[in-house]
Amino acid sequence: xxxxxxxxxxxxxxxxxxxxxxxxxxxxxxxxxxxxxxxxxxxxxxxxxxxxxxxxxxxxxxxxxxxxxxxxxxxxxxxxxxxxxxxxxxxxxxxxxxxxxxxxxxxxxxxxxxxxxxxxxxxxxxxxxxxxxxxxxxxxxxxxxxxxxxxxxxxxxxxxxxxxxxxxxxxxxxxxxxxxxxxxxxxxxxxxxxxxxxxxxxxxxxxxxxxxxxxxxxxxxxxxxxxxxxxxxxxxxxxxxxxxxxxxxxxxxxx
Amino acid sequence: xxxxxxxxxxxxxxxxxxxxxxxxxxxxxxxxxxxxxxxxxxxxxxxxxxxxxxxxxxxxxxxxxxxxxxxxxxxxxxxxxxxxxxxxxxxxxxxxxxxxxxxxxxxxxxxxxxxxxxxxxxxxxxxxxxxxxxxxxxxxxxxxxxxxxxxxxxxxxxxxxxxxxxxxxxxxxxxxxxxxxxxxxxxxxxxxxxxxxxxxxxxxxxxxxxxxxxxxxxxxxxxxxxxxxxxxxxxxxxxxxxxxxxxxxxxxxxxxxxxxxxxxxxxxxxxxxxxxxxxxxxxxxxxxxxxxxxxxxxxxxxxxxxx
Numbered sequence: 001x002x003x004x005x006x007x008x009x010x011x012x013x014x015x016x017x018x019x020x021x022x023x024x025x026x027x028x029x030x031x032x033x034x035x036x037x038x039x040x041x042x043x044x045x046x047x048x049x050x051x052x053x054x055x056x057x058x059x060x061x062x063x064x065x066x067x068x069x070x071x072x073x074x075x076x077x078x079x080x081x082x083x084x085x086x087x088x089x090x091x092x093x094x095x096x097x098x099x100x101x102x103x104x105x106x107x108x109x110x111x112x113x114x115x116x117x118x119x120x121x122x123x124x125x126x127x128x129x130x131x132x133x134x135x136x137x138x139x140x141x142x143x144x145x146x147x148x149x150x151x152x153x154x155x156x157x158x159x160x161x162x163x164x165x166x167x168x169x170x171x172x173x174x175x176x177x178x179x180x181x182x183x184x185x186x187x188x189x190x191x192x193x194x195x196x197x198x199x200x201x202x203x204x205x206x207x208x209x210x211x212x213x214x215x216x217x218x219x220x221x222x223x224x225x226x227x228x229x230x231x232x233x234x235x236x237x238x239x240x241x242x243x244x245x246x247x248x249x250x251x252x253x254x255x
Numbered sequence: 256x257x258x259x260x261x262x263x264x265x266x267x268x269x270x271x272x273x274x275x276x277x278x279x280x281x282x283x284x285x286x287x288x289x290x291x292x293x294x295x296x297x298x299x300x301x302x303x304x305x306x307x308x309x310x311x312x313x314x315x316x317x318x319x320x321x322x323x324x325x326x327x328x329x330x331x332x333x334x335x336x337x338x339x340x341x342x343x344x345x346x347x348x349x350x351x352x353x354x355x356x357x358x359x360x361x362x363x364x365x366x367x368x369x370x371x372x373x374x375x376x377x378x379x380x381x382x383x384x385x386x387x388x389x390x391x392x393x394x395x396x397x398x399x400x401x402x403x404x405x406x407x408x409x410x411x412x413x414x415x416x417x418x419x420x421x422x423x424x425x426x427x428x429x430x431x432x433x434x435x436x437x438x439x440x441x442x443x444x445x446x447x448x449x450x451x452x453x454x455x456x457x458x459x460x461x462x463x464x465x466x467x468x469x470x471x472x473x474x475x476x477x478x479x480x481x482x483x484x485x486x487x488x489x490x491x492x493x494x495x496x497x498x499x500x501x502x503x504x505x506x507x508x509x510x511x512x513x514x515x516x517x518x519x520x521x522x523x524x525x526x527x528x529x530x531x532x533x534x535x536x537x538x539x540x541x542x543x544x545x546x547x548x549x550x551x552x553x554x555x556x557x558x559x560x561x562x
Contacts, residue, residue, distance in 0.1 A: 004326070006359050007326075007357070007359070010356040010357050010359065013353070014353050014356070014357075017349070017353065018342070018344070018345075021344070089340070089342070089343075090336075090338065090340045091340065091342075093306075093336060093340055094336070094340035094354075094357075094401075095357060096304075096306045097304060097306070097329065097333070097334035097336065097402065098329055098330075098354070098357040098358055098405070099326040099329045099330045099357070099358065099359075100357055101325060101326060253306070254306055254307060254308065255267065255307065
């Protein structure tokens with residue numbers, strides 16, 4: 001049976017209307033995280049760093065942190081919030097008594113996680129514009145990297161969430177997966193200048209690296225063919241993960 | 256037939272939860288699936304609305320194979336799950352609104368339907384109170400309202416009144432009767448025999464995943480049991496003395512610490528009891544046989560679980 005977009009939209013709408021009620025509490029903590037990094041590391045540490053990659057350290061950090069904001073938004077949604085809807089709220093059990101099927105639940109959750117990632121990424125982008133750290137108009141081309149980061153981390157998060165037996169394992173996901181990604185994905189220092197050739201190839205596995213490279217290229221106004229690989233990586237890995245998660249959703253909800 | 260199950264089984268790994276069930280539910284009836292917890296009732300319901308796929312057999316609802324086109328089936332039925340699946344932070348109106356979106360209802364139909372259901376289930380006084388502050392009875396009524404959002408032709412109720420106080424149960428029963436009167440087919444599960452007897456035109460008794468009897472409550476009772484149940488308090492020794500004096504083949508069952516004697520002629524049993532002198536006359540009761548007796552008779556176990 002084909003996936004019904006209107007029904008997936010109804011799933012999206014449920015989450016959106018819940019979010020709209022509490023957006024102040026939801027937006028502020030996750031939104032301030034990259035802002036704090038920007039101020040503490042970009043401005044504070046940046047003074048001692050001087051230049052990085054031919055620009056001020058704050059300017060170097062800015063595009064990567066846009067993707068980090070999107071990653072955070074999508075990850076919280078696809079892990080904790082989906083898990084709560086799955087096990088405590090039993091929201092999906094309710095949906096499955098209506099014409100909504102498991103595919104629509106999965107699609108609706110992906111769309112919502114991308115939406116939330118986009119809200120975070122776009123608000124942080126607006127802050128950068130305010131600080132004068134987003135060179136316009138080139139930097140606007142970084143905007144597509146926001147939903148791409150969202151899609152990628154929604155797909156990874158959902159693939160994880162639908163397979164874990166308990167909520168306790170999310171701490172591992174955040175500290176052993178997302179935090180290393182955050183630290184070693186070209187956000188804080190240029191990998192190309194620090195890694196020997198072979199390891200640079202291995203680093204291509206890191207998911208966050210790809211949206212960050214897209215955003216950085218846009219901020220610099222320098223585009224190259226490698227961005228095609230970055231987009232292909234994001235879309236390809238997301239598609240693979242979502243296809244494999246389809247079965248996991250069915251097994252989890254329809255036994 | 257609104258619902259038709261043909262030789263349906265469901266196995267989870269080694270465990271057979273539903274075993275070769277065949278059922279047909281005609282339009283406009285209220286059909287009760289009776290059995291203790293763990294009899295396979297909920298799994299059977301899940302197969303009817305297409306959320307559990309049968310291991311064997313075929314499930315048709317409205318003449319449609321549920322596993323082939325669950326969306327077509329689910330757009331025409333409503334389900335009240337055993338556990339309320341409400342959004343606790345939202346009030347009844349917002350819960351209904353979100354559920355309406357699941358059915359792709361649009362304005363002005365959406366608001367009209369919400370207004371109708373708020374009145375029908377008498378939720379008006381609490382329509383703007385967050386669900387987490389509502390009593391169990393209000394929450395249950397809201398859960399039923401949600402399942403009526405799409406004006407279903409078939410309403411499935413899984414244990415609709417478990418855990419509710421008697422007044423709330425009676426109120427819910429009257430709503431179910433209203434729905435049935437307006438032509439909605441109802442499929443419910445319960446382990447309360449009084450509920451089944453009051454509401455259901457037809458019942459199927461389920462035990463260990465199998466259907467052990469299927470028909471109208473009155474006919475099933477007449478078919479399987481004598482007209483009266485005489486309950487007495489008596490010791491195990493007294494029971495042996497008494498059984499020797501009862502004309503064979505009188506059926507007796509020990510249930511809830513009491514001995515139940517089934518007979519068409521209760522007066523004759525009274526005479527035997529008076530002569531035997533094994534029980535306390537003051538605690539002796541005679542009543543018509545009911546679905547609880549039927550269940551004991553068919554399965555040797557109590558409907559409420561544990562004989």
